Amino acid sequence: MKSIQMTMQHTLRIHLVVYALLLLFVSTPAFASDPPKAEVWLHKGSKVPLIVNDQAIPPLHTSKGPISPSCLGMMLGILPEQRDQMIGSVFIQDNKGRGCFRANDQEGIVRFDHVEYEVVEVEENNTYKLKFHALEWTGVAVEDFVIPTYKLMVRFERQPYTLEDNTVVQALVAVNLGKW
Amino acid sequence: MKPVLKSIRLALTSFLILWPLSSLGAAPKVTVVDGQFHTPSGAIPAGCFVQMKPQLNGDELIASVIIEVEGKSGCKNAKHPYPEPLQDPKAGPPSYSVLATLPEQVYQIKACEGVSGSMGKSCSDLLVQFSERSFGGRKALVVSHRGRGSALTSFDPKARVAEIREHYQAVAGNTKLKTKRIKSDCTNPGLTGEEPYGGRETLYRMVNGQVAEITDEISTLYGHESVQFLLMDGEIWFAFIQIRNESIPAMGIEFGYDTDNRLYFQKENLFLCKLTYPSDAPDGIRAGQNTEVPCSELHHIHGTGSPNEEQRVAEVSSFSDSIDVLLAHGKKLLDNAKANTHTGHGDWCKEGGSF
Numbered sequence: 001m002k003s004i005q006m007t008m009q010h011t012l013r014i015h016l017v018v019y020a021l022l023l024l025f026v027s028t029p030a031f032a033s034d035p036p037k038a039e040v041w042l043h044k045g046s047k048v049p050l051i052v053n054d055q056a057i058p059p060l061h062t063s064k065g066p067i068s069p070s071c072l073g074m075m076l077g078i079l080p081e082q083r084d085q086m087i088g089s090v091f092i093q094d095n096k097g098r099g100c101f102r103a104n105d106q107e108g109i110v111r112f113d114h115v116e117y118e119v120v121e122v123e124e125n126n127t128y129k130l131k132f133h134a135l136e137w138t139g140v141a142v143e144d145f146v147i148p149t150y151k152l153m154v155r156f157e158r159q160p161y162t163l164e165d166n167t168v169v170q171a172l173v174a175v176n177l178g179k180w
Numbered sequence: 181m182k183p184v185l186k187s188i189r190l191a192l193t194s195f196l197i198l199w200p201l202s203s204l205g206a207a208p209k210v211t212v213v214d215g216q217f218h219t220p221s222g223a224i225p226a227g228c229f230v231q232m233k234p235q236l237n238g239d240e241l242i243a244s245v246i247i248e249v250e251g252k253s254g255c256k257n258a259k260h261p262y263p264e265p266l267q268d269p270k271a272g273p274p275s276y277s278v279l280a281t282l283p284e285q286v287y288q289i290k291a292c293e294g295v296s297g298s299m300g301k302s303c304s305d306l307l308v309q310f311s312e313r314s315f316g317g318r319k320a321l322v323v324s325h326r327g328r329g330s331a332l333t334s335f336d337p338k339a340r341v342a343e344i345r346e347h348y349q350a351v352a353g354n355t356k357l358k359t360k361r362i363k364s365d366c367t368n369p370g371l372t373g374e375e376p377y378g379g380r381e382t383l384y385r386m387v388n389g390q391v392a393e394i395t396d397e398i399s400t401l402y403g404h405e406s407v408q409f410l411l412m413d414g415e416i417w418f419a420f421i422q423i424r425n426e427s428i429p430a431m432g433i434e435f436g437y438d439t440d441n442r443l444y445f446q447k448e449n450l451f452l453c454k455l456t457y458p459s460d461a462p463d464g465i466r467a468g469q470n471t472e473v474p475c476s477e478l479h480h481i482h483g484t485g486s487p488n489e490e491q492r493v494a495e496v497s498s499f500s501d502s503i504d505v506l507l508a509h510g511k512k513l514l515d516n517a518k519a520n521t522h523t524g525h526g527d528w529c530k531e532g533g534s535f
Binding site for chain 2: 071074104160
């Protein structure tokens with residue numbers, strides 16, 4: 001009974017915190033007049049997630065749709081209690097395996113209970129300064145949820161990927177450039 | 181000067197006879213020891229590679245893993261090199277084996293994750309490539325997932341070494357082949373008349389009208405150095421660098437260690453390095469022993485001496501301060517031979533014996 005109560009409390013807190021985060025995004029919009037149509041672009045020119053039917057639409061899009069925060073969030077470190085930054089890049093799409101867009105479990109190794117991102121700055125060469133707002137279970141002595149903010153620079157680029165029949169395709173990859 | 185050149189020729193001949201063919205390594209920074217990848221600071225955990233493997237549910241998300249950031253953080257030093265959610269608690273740890281070595285630091289590996297039950301493990305063949313890039317303003321060693329091709333033409337380092345060896349035996353020092361020799365003696369008329377104090381001699385050996393061997397030897401008051409390039413169709417296959425110094429114990433002058441350096445190339449990418457201390461050697465190393473070493477550890481070829489300046493280290497090469505510069509030196513000599521111009525050769529004395 002106690003565990004059910006705790007679960008309900010956690011779930012409620014998660015929703016409250018996420019809602020607060022999304023309100024924060026919406027309250028500080030930054031729209032560009034002409035959204036660029038490169039391989040990766042700002043959806044409707046917005047640097048922050050757009051709220052549609054109570055759903056947050058991430059700001060970075062490709063031809064296949066929004067790039068999920070969990071996918072990019074993997075590069076911030078994985079697992080509770082494990083903050084080793086070791087994911088150098090993530091497949092987004094076109095690797096014929098399951099990049100982010102076709103993943104069955106996008107959140108399998110993400111350390112966050114919930115994460116969203118906003119674009120702070122659009123740099124040259126498909127490079128973006130991102131700010132992540134996460135909901136994270138500390139998992140340490142004082143166990144609680146925390147809402148940390150992380151900064152990460154990411155560059156999107158095409159990289160060769162050899163298929164099993166030895167044909168080479170160009171996979172779209174998000175490259176972790178570290179903190180900014 | 182002549183005794184010096186004779187000794188170099190003798191050494192080159194000895195090298196031809198005694199060239200060993202031992203175990204093989206990998207590209208700079210990363211070597212394969214007992215079937216596992218190592219950096220200069222030790223073995224890379226299997227989990228760093230296996231996390232790039234397609235998961236049992238078909239997901240394939242991780243495109244590259246940061247192995248080390250300037251030798252410190254990264255997967256190699258992580259608490260959990262293999263993410264715990266990927267590890268089946270009832271199964272064995274991740275493992276991998278190297279199936280093939282390909283050019284440009286690409287390897288085909290079989291990466292296996294432990295799976296509980298009768299299956300035991302699930303394995304996938306991956307192409308992985310090591311490279312260096314900037315991460316947060318610092319230099320990082322990264323391994324990238326380059327796909328799942330399985331029928332690529334494998335690069336066999338042993339076969340390549342055998343190929344280089346065969347070509348070397350046919351060409352190097354072969355007096356039956358047409359040669360061209362350019363020689364410059366450096367003199368210092370201001371001090372002791374025209375007495376030579378050093379010089380440079382470059383020898384080109386031709387096969388079917390093409391340069392197949394170039395030996396460039398320089399001599400100064402402080403020692404001498406030679407670099408021998410083995411070429412095929414204008415491509416450098418092999419370089420042998422000998423560095424010798426004239427220590428003057430009576431004056432308390434002790435130069436760095438003499439070295440013999442053997443560099444093996446595939447498509448002008450360095451894939452194997454061997455080092456010999458021909459006379460005296462650092463503690464723990466036997467003089468005269470030809471040892472395979474990570475190419476990144478040839479600090480004296482990379483122009484950086486040694487990270488530990490307190491110790492006596494191998495004498496730094498005059499020819500190059502990087503592999504690129506060494507290759508460029510060989511190409512310049514080749515261009516000189518093709519154009520039949522050797523002005524740069526004579527300038528070496530005027531420049532005071534430096535490049």
